[in-house]
Amino acid sequence: MSQFAINLLFVGASFALYIGIAIWARAGSTKDFYVAGGGVHPITNGMATAADWMSAASFISMAGLLASGGYANSTFLMGWTGGYVILAMLLAPYLRKFGKFTVPDFIGDRFYSRAARLVAVICLIVASVTYVIGQMTGAGVAFSRFLEVSNTWGIWIAAFIVFLYAVFGGMKGITYTQVAQYIVLIIAYTIPAVFIAMQLTGNPIPMFGMFSTHTESGVPLLQKLDDVVNALGFRDYTADVDNKLNMVLFTLSLMIGTAGLPHVIIRFFTVPKVADARWSAGWALVFIALLYLTAPAVGSMARLNLMTTVYPEMSGQVENYEEAASNPILYEDRPEWVRTWEETGLITFNDANNDGRIQFYNDGNADFAETAESRGWEGSELTVNNDILVLANPEIANLPGWVIGLIAAGGIAAALSTAAGLLLAISSAISHDLIKTMINPNITEKGEMLAARISMGGAILLATYLGLNPPGFAAQTVALAFGIAGASLFPALMMGIFSKRVNNKGAVAGMLAGLLTTLLYIFTYLGWFFVPETNMLPNTPDNWILGISPLSFGAIGAMFNFAVAYLVSNATEEPPQEIQDLVESVRYPKGAGGAVSH
Amino acid sequence: MAEDKSNAEAYWKANVRLITGCLIVWAFVSYGCAILFRPLLAGIPVGGTDLGFWFAQQGSILTFICLIFFYAWKMNKLDEKFGLGE
Numbered sequence: 001m002s003q004f005a006i007n008l009l010f011v012g013a014s015f016a017l018y019i020g021i022a023i024w025a026r027a028g029s030t031k032d033f034y035v036a037g038g039g040v041h042p043i044t045n046g047m048a049t050a051a052d053w054m055s056a057a058s059f060i061s062m063a064g065l066l067a068s069g070g071y072a073n074s075t076f077l078m079g080w081t082g083g084y085v086i087l088a089m090l091l092a093p094y095l096r097k098f099g100k101f102t103v104p105d106f107i108g109d110r111f112y113s114r115a116a117r118l119v120a121v122i123c124l125i126v127a128s129v130t131y132v133i134g135q136m137t138g139a140g141v142a143f144s145r146f147l148e149v150s151n152t153w154g155i156w157i158a159a160f161i162v163f164l165y166a167v168f169g170g171m172k173g174i175t176y177t178q179v180a181q182y183i184v185l186i187i188a189y190t191i192p193a194v195f196i197a198m199q200l201t202g203n204p205i206p207m208f209g210m211f212s213t214h215t216e217s218g219v220p221l222l223q224k225l226d227d228v229v230n231a232l233g234f235r236d237y238t239a240d241v242d243n244k245l246n247m248v249l250f251t252l253s254l255m256i257g258t259a260g261l262p263h264v265i266i267r268f269f270t271v272p273k274v275a276d277a278r279w280s281a282g283w284a285l286v287f288i289a290l291l292y293l294t295a296p297a298v299g300s301m302a303r304l305n306l307m308t309t310v311y312p313e314m315s316g317q318v319e320n321y322e323e324a325a326s327n328p329i330l331y332e333d334r335p336e337w338v339r340t341w342e343e344t345g346l347i348t349f350n351d352a353n354n355d356g357r358i359q360f361y362n363d364g365n366a367d368f369a370e371t372a373e374s375r376g377w378e379g380s381e382l383t384v385n386n387d388i389l390v391l392a393n394p395e396i397a398n399l400p401g402w403v404i405g406l407i408a409a410g411g412i413a414a415a416l417s418t419a420a421g422l423l424l425a426i427s428s429a430i431s432h433d434l435i436k437t438m439i440n441p442n443i444t445e446k447g448e449m450l451a452a453r454i455s456m457g458g459a460i461l462l463a464t465y466l467g468l469n470p471p472g473f474a475a476q477t478v479a480l481a482f483g484i485a486g487a488s489l490f491p492a493l494m495m496g497i498f499s500k501r502v503n504n505k506g507a508v509a510g511m512l513a514g515l516l517t518t519l520l521y522i523f524t525y526l527g528w529f530f531v532p533e534t535n536m537l538p539n540t541p542d543n544w545i546l547g548i549s550p551l552s553f554g555a556i557g558a559m560f561n562f563a564v565a566y567l568v569s570n571a572t573e574e575p576p577q578e579i580q581d582l583v584e585s586v587r588y589p590k591g592a593g594g595a596v597s598h
Numbered sequence: 599m600a601e602d603k604s605n606a607e608a609y610w611k612a613n614v615r616l617i618t619g620c621l622i623v624w625a626f627v628s629y630g631c632a633i634l635f636r637p638l639l640a641g642i643p644v645g646g647t648d649l650g651f652w653f654a655q656q657g658s659i660l661t662f663i664c665l666i667f668f669y670a671w672k673m674n675k676l677d678e679k680f681g682l683g684e
Contacts, residue, residue, distance in 0.1 A: 066655075071651055071654060071655075074632065074651075074654035074655050077654070077655055077658075077659065078628045078632060078654065078658050078659070081658075081659045081662050082624065082628050082658065082662055084662065084666065085620070085621070085624045085662050085665050085666060086621070086624075088666045088669060088670070089617045089620060089621070089666075089669055090617070093673075207656060210645070210655075211644060211645025211646065211647075211652065212645060219646070220645050220646025220647075221645070221646060222645060222646035222647045222651075223646035223647070224646070226646075226647075238647040238648070238651050240636055240637065240650075244633055244634055247633050248629050248633055248634065251628060251629065251633070252629075273684050274684060275670070275673070275674055275677065275683065275684070278666070278669065278670035278673055278674075279667075279670045281666050281670075282663065282666035282667045282670055285659075285662060285663050285666055286663055289659050289660070289663060292659055293656055293659060293660075296655040296656070498614075584606070587606075587610050587613075588606060588609065588610075588682045589677055589682060589683055589684050590681075590682045590683065590684060591684070
């Protein structure tokens with residue numbers, strides 16, 4: 001069977017499964033549509049949350065980020081998992097107790113303000129739309145690589161599949177497909193990682209293999225990797241970072257951004273009880289960690305594999321790294337997987353000094369320039385796109401064709417599961433917060449259901465359109481979506497629960513302060529609305545205030561939010577008694593029913 | 599009613615105390631061991647590198663999982679103790 005047929009079989013089988021679930025899990029009421037009926041088991045919800053959370057970026061890009069950045073990119077690992085601790089303790093159980101359908105519902109009711117609800121809806125839509133574009137393009141890339149269809153067709157197929165289970169099943173259909181998608185993606189991620197860990201270290205568990213001895217050379221794997229990259233002018237893989245303030249703030253921004261992302265929060269509205277929301281956050285992190293603990297192993301091992309593919313003399317015990325590093329392989333002798341990926345343009349080779357060999361080193365390092373010159377090197381000749389490391393893993397490790405098929409199905413599952421969660425957050429904000437609460441409170445249950453389905457269909461069309469024509473801000477998901485969620489939504493939600501004193505004026509002023517300072521800082525360096533060339537300062541570390549990057553500013557924006565909300569609230573009247581009673585009631589689990597509309 | 603109120607207040611205080619404790623550990627392993635104190639832990643070798651690196655890539659995640667389950671377990675006990683569970 002050809003590789004194409006195998007890929008088609010795996011992806012087709014996974015789609016048949018999702019469609020089967022769509023038929024089985026149709027939504028009969030708005031409660032089904034928004035919160036899957038409210039009776040999802042905490043472990044099931046944990047698994048669905050993990051798939052909801054782990055996007056195409058987690059599945060495809062994270063190992064590549066770690067491979068290229070080493071220690072410095074640990075921020076993503078800690079930031080995207082540490083957020084669950086604050087979610088479990090500061091938000092999820094109380095929002096579950098509140099018992100309504102959406103995140104703006106809580107903000108609007110708690111701060112008894114249409115303005116607050118509207119700001120929350122806008123923040124939710126901007127953050128979620130930015131995020132969903134990346135999922136659509138990610139699905140398009142996976143389709144075009146593995147199923148030989150064009151990117152455009154790939155995106156349309158992805159949209160059609162999501163349409164089937166999201167429009168008919170709502171949260172109910174999404175929950176059970178996410179469980180299936182989690183299983184597909186985690187198997188796809190783990191199998192090649194286990195084989196690679198076995199090959200390099202003899203240890204079948206990647207997270208342990210990463211810290212054990214590299215079989216071929218007899219030195220610890222990470223030390224070996226440091227030696228190898230160092231000999232080619234790269235920073236040590238495990239090198240510490242100088243700007244600790246920025247690293248701390250970046251990690252914190254990712255954590256509060258994770259906790260404040262509406263598509264993650266609404267997953268916790270689907271469990272029966274407050275206690276279940278707490279357990280469920282723990283299970284979600286367990287399922288996420290299965291991938292996140294494997295990713296650094298995949299990153300480091302793939303980097304070592306890549307370097308020793310180019311410099312075979314460096315793979316075993318090396319007496320003299322200088323010498324081993326001066327003998328890269330001939331371009332003709334490159335392995336098959338390099339040839340395959342060259343065809344996609346994600347690996348490119350340009351023989352700068354015409355010697356027929358592949359020089360791959362850090363040509364941006366001034367201290368290494370002399371060494372490179374003495375070897376007759378005229379610039380690094382190989383460029384490798386970070387994203388291919390996970391996708392190419394099975395080929396690098398010489399695994400059978402069905403593993404490649406599995407990776408294809410896994411990458412698509414990761415993109416679809418996150419896209420569906422985001423689309424539900426967007427459509428419920430429109431049908432529930434805008435139409436039902438703000439425009440037409442007298443709408444019937446049936447009418448709201450129809451509005452929810454139409455909003456979902458519209459959101460899918462919008463996401464498809466933006467996936468096909470990605471705007472400039474699509475690449476700034478981390479800055480924009482996490483910045484908004486962390487600086488605007490997270491503080492408002494937290495203060496709504498932990499303070500009885502913060503009132504409508506304080507909350508609105510705080511959310512706007514957090515949102516606007518963060519956007520201002522991001523736009524200053526990345527351009528107004530991300531239009532190229534409109535940035536007021538170059539986006540380089542010397543221009544950042546105190547060395548704080550635009551990606552790390554969400555945490556500072558959140559501080560502005562807290563400070564302004566506190567000051568404005570204390571200068572104005574106390575919230576009315578019924579609001580203070582509402583805060584009391586969300587704090588105590590007693591008396592939580594299922595999620596209700598009103 | 600007054601008794602209910604003071605009972606509820608005591609429950610909330612206990613919850614906030616528990617959260618504070620958990621978040622101190624949360625910040626200590628991630629911002630502390632993995633980032634700020636990494637140079638201080640450089641002398642402790644772990645599989646070819648140092649303890650700070652291990653915390654940054656594995657240790658903090660494992661600690662986060664333990665923290666959430668510990669919190670959920672403790673809160674269940676508090677719910678029961680104060681009679682405020684479901």
